[in-house]
Structures are given as structure tokens and as C-alpha cells.
Amino acid sequence: MMNVLAFDLGGTNIKYGVVSQDGNILTQGKVQTPNQLDDLLFIIKDQLRNYSLYNIEGIAISCPGSVAESGFIYGSSAIPYIHGPNMKKLIEDSTGLAVSIENDANCAALAEVWKGSAVGKSDIAVVVIGTGVGGALIKNGSIHKGNNLHGGEFGYMILNANNLGNGMSTFSDVASTSSIIRRVALQKKISQNLLTGEIIFSDAEKGDEICQEAIADFYYMLAIGLYNIQYVFDPELILIGGGISQRQDLVSEIQDRLMQITDKIDVATLSPTIDSCYFSADANIIGAVHNYMKKTDQIN
Structure with missing residues (x-):
């Protein structure tokens, strides 16, 4: 079974985890949120290398801001560098994998519909x-x-x-x-x-x-x-x-x-x-994966 690597971008910490297609978190951790975009991209690629044995098929992101289908994240937040560039395209180009991005509150809601x-x-x-x-x-x-x-x-x-x-x-x-x-x-x-x-x-x-x-x-x-x-x-x-x-x-x-x-x-x-809500700390990660699966037509 293929798995998804999910990231929940917060102002203080970035939570991450490998999630199976049926919504189970296989492993997870967190790192301090970096001050620069290049460092964020490094963290994503570094975790992708760390979890290479988990058959990662794509990357799911939960983040603050208003996320457009194009991959741009509008508004402002405690992570200012994500607002401006096309984050979806940047991460796809950096990793070579399919990427989905969604607002953190929306991810939490999707987690409740899927598993909560x-x-x-x-x-x-x-x-x-x-x-x-x-x-x-x-x-x-x-x-x-x-x-x-x-x-x-x-x-x-x-x-x-x-x-x-x-x-x-x-x-x-x-x-x-x-x-x-x-x-x-x-x-x-x-x-x-x-x-x-x-x-x-x-x-x-x-x-x-x-x-x-x-x-x-x-x-x-x-x-x-x-x-x-x-x-x-x-x-x-x-x-x-x-x-x-x-x-x-x-x-x-x-x-x-x-x-x-x-x-x-x-x-x-x-x-x-x-x-x-059923979920608390893990809601955004689980919801981000649900969003990824919807965007890649794996579920309705």
C-alpha cells in the first residue's frame, strides 16, 4: 500500500507524519518552523528521504491562509514566506511528487468527516x-x-x-x-x-x-x-x-x-x-491526507 507524507505548518512548529490511505498515522514527529522558505523545502525533502521505505506517493500540506486551487496561499500568517509564491508548484518541483495544500481549519473539518x-x-x-x-x-x-x-x-x-x-x-x-x-x-x-x-x-x-x-x-x-x-x-x-x-x-x-x-x-x-470534534492534535495531518486523496481522485 502506498502512503502519504503530511505536513501541518504552524507558526511555532511543523508537525509531520506518514499516513496510510485508510487514515492511520504510521509514524510522526515535529520540528521547529524555520524562518526561510528554502529551509522549509529542505525539511520536506529531508523527511521524504527519512521515510523513503514507507512507499510515499505524494505530499499533503495543511497551512494557515486562504488556499487557492492554483497553489497560491493568500492572506497573512505567522509563516509569511508561504504567502506569495506558488507553494504547490514549488514543492512539486522540489520533490517530484504530487502535492495538495489546504487551509488548516478546512483540513480539521475533513478529518472529522472522514474519521471523526x-x-x-x-x-x-x-x-x-x-x-x-x-x-x-x-x-x-x-x-x-x-x-x-x-x-x-x-x-x-x-x-x-x-x-x-x-x-x-x-x-x-x-x-x-x-x-x-x-x-x-x-x-x-x-x-x-x-x-x-x-x-x-x-x-x-x-x-x-x-x-x-x-x-x-x-x-x-x-x-x-x-x-x-x-x-x-x-x-x-x-x-x-x-x-x-x-x-x-x-x-x-x-x-x-x-x-x-x-x-x-x-x-x-x-x-x-x-x-x-473527535480529533485534536492530529486533525490537520489526517485531514490533509483526506484532501490529497480527494484531489487525486482516490476517493469521492
């Missing part, structure tokens, strides 16, 4: 909660990128515009991990550097009222965003990713807020079906 919480689903939304709010849309089993490659950029949605432009807040402003940290730090008059999402949730469980209120409002605003996504896209399932998706009470907390919202809106006859 969304197996058997055709239309899903994945909402990733982190420093901001990102995500992806899967329509008829494939990534829906949109006309401007911005499909699934949920963080830009406006959730609070009481003053017609003054004090306007986006989904990322009110329902990200950093939004909770900002609020708690402001109320406690301490540096944000002293807080993490884990610390705030832990303090809330110990009875800290400031943390409890911040988390309650976070869940409510998150539920509003998910409600909006449901009525715009009407997916079968909405998955929540990011570090917070590991919390056992996540789904029940969101469902409680969704019930509060739908009870207030008479015409709201539908509430989203919510679940947590």
Missing part, C-alpha cells in the same frame, strides 16, 4: 475556538470555500451592534478564549499574561464569581453565533474544535444557552445539533 465526529454527514460546520474564532464549512462532503476563499471565517460575524457601528463586536471579540482572558484580566485589574483559559475555568469551578460570569457570557455568545450559523447554512451538525472542545461539559453548556435563545424566539423551530 461527522462520519456519514454531508453538510457540517466546524467552529474552532482559540485566540479568535475560525472554522470551515463542508457542503456535500467537500469544502465550501466561497467566492473569495472566506467560507467558514465565522470570526468576522457581527454579534453585537447596538450602537450602529459604535462598540461593534465580532464573534471573535466575544466568544474566543482570548475574549474571556481580556474580560477577566480587566475586571481583576491584572495582566492578561497571568491568565489562560485553563486557569479561568479552574478558578470558576472553585467559586470565583468573576470567572463564572465571564464563562457564562462566553457560552451565551457562542450559542448565539451557532444559532446564526444554523439558520444561514442549515448543516446537519455543528462541531466545536479548539482546546475548549476537550471539556466534558461543553455540549451541555451550549445546549442550555441554545434552549434559552430559542425559547425567546417564537419562529425558531430548529436548534442546532452540536458535538465536539
Whole structure:
């Protein structure tokens, strides 16, 4: 059986792994993200040599940015040198192998459809909660990128515009991990550097009222965003990713807020079906391989 060498390009580290065509990671590792494009190409070729006994047929890449079919990666990220050149062509020319490239959130969504919480689903939304709010849309089993490659950029949605432009807040402003940290730090008059999402949730469980209120409002605003996504896209399932998706009470907390919202809106006859993402650290690698197999017509 032939295998695929996958790379997940992050701002700090590059994760890599050899993945079989049925989605099993055979071996994996990581290296520090280099500062120059030539060094990135060297890492890819070096790992290709290291895993030559694994019958590598192609290379799958997961990365930040808006990825066009042509192989260009638009936007900006913590890896600035990938935005500009045709990365697909560069890597193909350097390795002599077929290459696929896809946005990291889209790869995470594909992993869930292939092997995770969304197996058997055709239309899903994945909402990733982190420093901001990102995500992806899967329509008829494939990534829906949109006309401007911005499909699934949920963080830009406006959730609070009481003053017609003054004090306007986006989904990322009110329902990200950093939004909770900002609020708690402001109320406690301490540096944000002293807080993490884990610390705030832990303090809330110990009875800290400031943390409890911040988390309650976070869940409510998150539920509003998910409600909006449901009525715009009407997916079968909405998955929540990011570090917070590991919390056992996540789904029940969101469902409680969704019930509060739908009870207030008479015409709201539908509430989203919510679940947590199955994958965490390996999602982008597995999804990148799924994307490679779709691009090379090995699966539908």
C-alpha cells in the first residue's frame, strides 16, 4: 500500500507524519518552523528521504491562509514566506511528487468527516475556538470555500451592534478564549499574561464569581453565533474544535444557552445539533491526507 507524507505548518512548529490511505498515522514527529522558505523545502525533502521505505506517493500540506486551487496561499500568517509564491508548484518541483495544500481549519473539518465526529454527514460546520474564532464549512462532503476563499471565517460575524457601528463586536471579540482572558484580566485589574483559559475555568469551578460570569457570557455568545450559523447554512451538525472542545461539559453548556435563545424566539423551530470534534492534535495531518486523496481522485 502506498502512503502519504503530511505536513501541518504552524507558526511555532511543523508537525509531520506518514499516513496510510485508510487514515492511520504510521509514524510522526515535529520540528521547529524555520524562518526561510528554502529551509522549509529542505525539511520536506529531508523527511521524504527519512521515510523513503514507507512507499510515499505524494505530499499533503495543511497551512494557515486562504488556499487557492492554483497553489497560491493568500492572506497573512505567522509563516509569511508561504504567502506569495506558488507553494504547490514549488514543492512539486522540489520533490517530484504530487502535492495538495489546504487551509488548516478546512483540513480539521475533513478529518472529522472522514474519521471523526461527522462520519456519514454531508453538510457540517466546524467552529474552532482559540485566540479568535475560525472554522470551515463542508457542503456535500467537500469544502465550501466561497467566492473569495472566506467560507467558514465565522470570526468576522457581527454579534453585537447596538450602537450602529459604535462598540461593534465580532464573534471573535466575544466568544474566543482570548475574549474571556481580556474580560477577566480587566475586571481583576491584572495582566492578561497571568491568565489562560485553563486557569479561568479552574478558578470558576472553585467559586470565583468573576470567572463564572465571564464563562457564562462566553457560552451565551457562542450559542448565539451557532444559532446564526444554523439558520444561514442549515448543516446537519455543528462541531466545536479548539482546546475548549476537550471539556466534558461543553455540549451541555451550549445546549442550555441554545434552549434559552430559542425559547425567546417564537419562529425558531430548529436548534442546532452540536458535538465536539473527535480529533485534536492530529486533525490537520489526517485531514490533509483526506484532501490529497480527494484531489487525486482516490476517493469521492
